[in-house]
Each structure stands twice: as structure tokens, then as C-alpha cells.
Amino acid sequence: MARTSVKVWAPATVANVAVGYDILGFAIDGPGDEILLKRGTSKGLKIVEITGAKGKLPLDPMKNTAGVAAIKLLESLGAEDEPLEMSIRKKMPFGSGLGSSAASAVGGVFAVNELLKTGLSKREILRFAVEGEKVADGAWHADNVAPSLLGGMTFIRDNETLDVHKIYVPKGIQIVVIYPEVEVLTKDSRAVLSDSIQLNQHILQSGNLGGFIIGMYNSDFELIKRSLNDVIIEPQRAALIPSFSKMKEAALSHGALGFSISGAGPSMFAFCNNTYVAEKIVGSAEQIYGDQKIKVKTFQSGINNEGAFLF
Amino acid sequence: MARTSVKVWAPATVANVAVGYDILGFAIDGPGDEILLKRGTSKGLKIVEITGAKGKLPLDPMKNTAGVAAIKLLESLGAEDEPLEMSIRKKMPFGSGLGSSAASAVGGVFAVNELLKTGLSKREILRFAVEGEKVADGAWHADNVAPSLLGGMTFIRDNETLDVHKIYVPKGIQIVVIYPEVEVLTKDSRAVLSDSIQLNQHILQSGNLGGFIIGMYNSDFELIKRSLNDVIIEPQRAALIPSFSKMKEAALSHGALGFSISGAGPSMFAFCNNTYVAEKIVGSAEQIYGDQKIKVKTFQSGINNEGAFLF
Numbered sequence: 001m002a003r004t005s006v007k008v009w010a011p012a013t014v015a016n017v018a019v020g021y022d023i024l025g026f027a028i029d030g031p032g033d034e035i036l037l038k039r040g041t042s043k044g045l046k047i048v049e050i051t052g053a054k055g056k057l058p059l060d061p062m063k064n065t066a067g068v069a070a071i072k073l074l075e076s077l078g079a080e081d082e083p084l085e086m087s088i089r090k091k092m093p094f095g096s097g098l099g100s101s102a103a104s105a106v107g108g109v110f111a112v113n114e115l116l117k118t119g120l121s122k123r124e125i126l127r128f129a130v131e132g133e134k135v136a137d138g139a140w141h142a143d144n145v146a147p148s149l150l151g152g153m154t155f156i157r158d159n160e161t162l163d164v165h166k167i168y169v170p171k172g173i174q175i176v177v178i179y180p181e182v183e184v185l186t187k188d189s190r191a192v193l194s195d196s197i198q199l200n201q202h203i204l205q206s207g208n209l210g211g212f213i214i215g216m217y218n219s220d221f222e223l224i225k226r227s228l229n230d231v232i233i234e235p236q237r238a239a240l241i242p243s244f245s246k247m248k249e250a251a252l253s254h255g256a257l258g259f260s261i262s263g264a265g266p267s268m269f270a271f272c273n274n275t276y277v278a279e280k281i282v283g284s285a286e287q288i289y290g291d292q293k294i295k296v297k298t299f300q301s302g303i304n305n306e307g308a309f310l311f
Numbered sequence: 312m313a314r315t316s317v318k319v320w321a322p323a324t325v326a327n328v329a330v331g332y333d334i335l336g337f338a339i340d341g342p343g344d345e346i347l348l349k350r351g352t353s354k355g356l357k358i359v360e361i362t363g364a365k366g367k368l369p370l371d372p373m374k375n376t377a378g379v380a381a382i383k384l385l386e387s388l389g390a391e392d393e394p395l396e397m398s399i400r401k402k403m404p405f406g407s408g409l410g411s412s413a414a415s416a417v418g419g420v421f422a423v424n425e426l427l428k429t430g431l432s433k434r435e436i437l438r439f440a441v442e443g444e445k446v447a448d449g450a451w452h453a454d455n456v457a458p459s460l461l462g463g464m465t466f467i468r469d470n471e472t473l474d475v476h477k478i479y480v481p482k483g484i485q486i487v488v489i490y491p492e493v494e495v496l497t498k499d500s501r502a503v504l505s506d507s508i509q510l511n512q513h514i515l516q517s518g519n520l521g522g523f524i525i526g527m528y529n530s531d532f533e534l535i536k537r538s539l540n541d542v543i544i545e546p547q548r549a550a551l552i553p554s555f556s557k558m559k560e561a562a563l564s565h566g567a568l569g570f571s572i573s574g575a576g577p578s579m580f581a582f583c584n585n586t587y588v589a590e591k592i593v594g595s596a597e598q599i600y601g602d603q604k605i606k607v608k609t610f611q612s613g614i615n616n617e618g619a620f621l622f
Contacts, residue, residue: 020517020521021510021513021514021517022514023514023517023518023521024521155518155521155522155525156518157518157519157521157522157525157534157537157538158515158518158519158522158537159518163518163522163534163537165522165525165534167525168528193510194510195509195510195511196507196508196509196510197507197508197509197510197513198506198507198508199332199504199505199506199507199508199543200506202332202508202513202516202543203332203333203334204469205513205517206331206332206334206516206517206520207334207466207467207468207469207470207474208468208469209517209520209521210331210334210335210466210468210520210521210524211466211468211469211474211476213521213524213525214466214468214476214478214524217479217528223468223474223476226468226469226474227468232510232513
């Protein structure tokens with residue numbers, strides 16, 4: 001029986017993860033995009049409603065990451081005239097460094113895939129989601145899109161060919177995401193980065209990346225802790241985020257395995273191995289930003305291993 | 312009962328391994344250093360004989376990597392006056408990019424450790440071997456010393472603190488080492504390297520390093536193959552090695568998973584997943600260098616998982 005409507009969820013994500021700029025990311029529980037897709041009456045895909053975005057996201061499907069991702073899949077199926085109506089319900093902050101545009105792209109393409117029962121796997125629709133995401137920042141990269149769609153901790157060997165792999169996640173990993181409600185534009189966040197780095201920085205960061213992956217496979221939390229140290233990106237971006245150092249110091253003093261910037265910021269994440277530490281960090285975040293009268297949202301969750309799903 | 316003499320072996324090693332400059336290395340079977348250590352009659356450590364080095368290595372223990380590594384351990388034990396006589400039998404080429412100075416350093420310190428039955432583990436004597444190796448090239452790095460001592464495929468998260476880890480090696484990995492007998496000085500090989508790299512090169516190389524580690528843990532030979540691609544060091548050094556491109560092309564066409572420079576060269580290595588491919592590469596090496604009247608030595612082996620051992 002053909003479906004007449006679907007409701008899907010695409011989770012928010014943390015990209016870069018301190019040691020994997022452009023190649024590492026993971027999905028979390030809690031924030032994300034809910035997308036409702038219905039068969040409509042007039043030709044082609046329309047975005048009929050966007051909630052939770054304060055009117056800041058375009059209804060024009062060709063300018064919206066959810067719309068573009070959906071249309072790219074429809075075109076590949078020769079189904080671009082299929083009458084479809086999409087409602088996007090943002091249940092996460094955007095411009096926050098939590099992969100908002102990626103969650104929309106994933107939700108859009110995943111909803112079409114489920115409504116039309118194409119039989120395509122998540123891996124097969126990944127590239128359409130990346131095309132959607134590209135509308136937001138002009139770059140072809142899957143570090144938010146891949147974990148939002150596939151779930152888990154994803155490692156991208158190569159963005160160009162979407163050579164994406166899930167890294168084993170040891171039991172007990174807890175994430176705290178801290179979003180201070182200040183605006184950091186992705187273009188500013190990209191602009192502060194130098195195009196070149198020292199060979200020695202590359203060696204140190206590669207050591208930390210490898211140590212992180214080995215630590216994950218071996219459930220070696222001490223190794224993960226020694227590894228989660230960004231010597232390249234974080235030092236350049238930290239100044240864009242209010243009280244970054246203070247927040248990091250608090251998180252590490254509570255026992256976090258690592259603390260760094262989520263994507264382009266201003267969100268930050270703490271990587272923990274139990275809920276006890278995670279909860280203390282949430283408390284510190286509320287106090288540190290409360291003292292400064294900066295609104296803050298916190299999310300605490302495990303690593304979401306499922307990715308996008310059909311309700 | 313106290314020992315009066317020991318004979319130990321320290322294997323040759325391949326460092327860098329295409330995607331882990333200064334942080335990745337593995338040990339091989341075949342070439343290496345044999346070190347004989349006896350109780351002597353006069354105070355302190357003497358190097359009484361070096362064979363297989365054509366008179367090019369110093370007998371002065373303070374200038375010889377084996378001597379320095381041994382003495383650093385003896386000093387830490389307060390045993391620097393112990394009368395000891397060391398014979399070094401090089402059963403591997405030196406100046407070849409196969410970690411000759413590291414094998415000597417490892418053999419020297421391991422021989423002392425075994426003769427004196429200190430009870431120290433290999434991990435505990437690693438730093439003395441690194442101090443010995445430092446005599447040869449002035450730098451503190453363990454990418455040859457660690458695999459020669461510990462065996463296996465070793466990953467160094469951090470050279471400074473010797474945070475060293477063994478990476479799981481899937482069954483069936485075969486290595487071919489090809490040593491064309493031309494001189495490439497390590498200092499020249501270091502001098503051609505630029506101090507800085509593009510951020511994008513770092514992203515690509517990090518993707519390949521992570522892909523390699525994940526491929527090893529998952530025995531995913533196709534992923535290993537896509538990953539063993541050096542975009543930073545090899546392009547700068549390949550020109551120092553005669554017929555590098557021709558040899559690489561031959562190895563890959565036979566089915567090697569990867570092919571690159573061993574350490575600072577001129578040796579090269581092919582990373583294979585069976586002996587059939589490995590043997591074909593040996594044949595091509597003999598033909599390619601034979602045609603050019605360049606003497607070549609080849610070594611074919613699995614990855615040596617044991618490292619230094621007592622005969």
C-alpha cells in the first residue's frame with residue numbers, strides 16, 4: 001500500500017570532535033529536525049511550513065537544504081514532478097554549530113525515500129543529503145550529514161567520494177552539548193582559520209586523531225582523554241566563543257575526557273564516560289553563563305547510534 | 312644464576328608507512344642487528360667489535376646508538392661501571408631507511424636489560440633506546456625504535472611522552488621491502504620537506520591515517536588500500552629515489568594495497584595481503600633495478616609481532 005504521508009526525525013550532530021576537522025562527527029539525542037512529508041495536489045515539491053526557525057529559513061525548496069536534498073533524490077528517480085508537501089519543524093537551534101542545515105537536508109531526503117519506498121539504503125541517499133547541505137555553506141562535506149543520517153560516530157576517510165565509516169563507540173560515553181545563545185557566523189568561523197599549518201602541528205594532531213580512534217576501538221578512556229586535544233582549529237576559534245576557556249577548564253576539572261568546539265561553534269561539547277561527570281558539567285554551564293547573563297541551552301545524551309528514523 | 316653473556320636480536324623496521332609521518336612504524340623479519348654482550352674485565356661498557364658495517368660505525372660507545380642506549384640504562388641503574396663488552400653484528404643495510412640506528416639502539420639496551428636481569432619491561436626501557444637513536448639524527452622520535460623493540464605495527468600518539476600503542480594487524484599482511492643500493496642521506500631527506508603544509512593536505516592525510524587504522528581493526532583490505540596514500544611526504548621525497556614511480560606503478564598493478572617510502576628512503580615498501588602479490592613485486596624489483604644496473608636487495612616478510620628477543 002502506498003504511503004500518503006511520513007514523519008521522520010533527523011538528529012543534531014557534533015562535527016570536528018577536536019581532532020577530526022571536516023572528517024569526524026557524531027549524532028546526539030534530543031535536538032533535531034522533524035519533517036512531515038505528504039502527497040500533495042500540485043506538481044513538484046513544496047515547503048508548506050517551517051516552524052521553530054523564527055522565519056529565518058527560506059520556503060523556496062531550491063534555497064532550503066531540506067528542499068534541495070529531497071529534489072536531488074526525486075530527480076535521480078525521475079520523480080521531480082511528484083506532488084509533495086513538506087513541513088519542517090526545527091526542534092533544535094540553528095546557527096549553533098550543531099548541524100542544523102545538515103539535519104534538514106537529511107530529514108528532507110530521508111522523508112522522500114520513506115514516502116516513495118524507493119528501496120534505497122541510507123548509504124545510497126547520503127550524497128543527496130550532502131548536495132542539500134552544500135546549499136547552506138557552499139562546501140561539499142559530510143561531517144554533519146553522515147552522522148545525522150547514519151547515526152553513531154562517523155569517520156570520513158574522503159569527503160569527495162563519501163568514504164564514510166562508523167567507529168566503534170565504547171559503552172558509557174556521554175555527551176554534554178552547551179549552546180550559549182550568541183551568534184557566530186560560519187563564514188567568520190571559517191575566516192579565522194589559516195590555510196596553512198606547521199608540519200609539526202600536523203604530526204601532533206595526527207597522533208591525537210589516531211590515539212582517539214585506537215582508544216575508541218579498545219575502550220581505553222585514558223587514551224581517549226590524552227588524545228582529545230586540538231592543536232590546530234580550537235586555538236584559532238576559541239576566542240569567538242564567550243568564556244570558552246573557563247567552560248573548558250570547568251569541564252575538564254569535573255572529569256571530562258575532552259572538551260572542544262562543536263562544528264564552527266558557538267556550541268561546545270564535553271566528551272565524558274559517565275552521567276555523573278556529564279551532569280556536573282551541565283551545572284557548571286548554567287552557572288558560568290548565568291553569571292554573565294548569556295542564555296545557554298544544554299543537551300546531555302549518549303551518542304545516538306540510529307541516525308535518521310521514521311516515526 | 313647470573314648470566315655471563317647474552318645474544319639478542321633487534322629487527323629492522325619501516326617507519327612513516329605512507330600516512331603516519333613520525334608516528335607509525337612496523338617491524339619485519341629478516342634484516343636486523345645481532346648484539347652479543349659479555350661480562351668483561353675492565354670498568355664500563357666497551358664496544359669490542361662491529362661487523363657488517365664496512366668500518367663506518369663508531370666503536371666509541373658514546374657515539375654509537377647501541378652504546379648510548381646501553382649506557383643510559385646502566386646509568387639509571389647506577390651500574391655504569393659494570394665491565395661489559397659488546398659486539399654488534401649488523402645483518403641489515405644501514406643508511407637504507409630501515410631503521411638501522413634504531414635496531415642498534417634497541418639491541419644495545421635490550422642486551423643490557425637481559426644480561427643484568429633487571430626485571431624492567433620492554434616499555435620501561437623504550438626511552439633509553441630513544442635516547443640512543445637520538446645520537447644518530449639528533450631528534451627525539453620513536454617511530455623506528457618502538458616497533459623494533461615491541462614488535463608489531465606501532466602507533467605513537469605522542470613522541471615526547473612515548474605514548475605508544477600497538478595496532479591490530481589482520482592476518483595475511485605481507486610486506487616487501489625494496490632497497491636499491493644508492494645513498495640517500497637522512498639530512499637531505501629531511502631538508503626537502505617543507506615546514507608547513509596546506510590545511511587541506513592535513514585533512515586528506517588525516518582521513519587516510521584514520522582510514523588505515525580503521526581498516527586494520529576491521530581487516531578491511533579495500534579500505535586499507537584506499538587509505539595508503541601519502542599526500543604530504545612522498546611527493547616531496549620520491550624524486551630522491553631512482554625509479555620510484557616505476558616501482559610503485561608495478562607494485563600497485565600487481566595488487567599491492569599500498570606502496571611508499573620506508574623512513575627517509577631509499578628503501579621502499581609494498582603493503583600486501585598475500586604472498587602471491589608479494590612475490591610478483593619482488594620479481595618486478597629485480598627486473599626494474601637490474602635493467603638499470605642498480606644493485607637491489609629485497610626482503611619479504613609478515614609483520615614481525617615480537618620485536619627484540621633473546622636468542
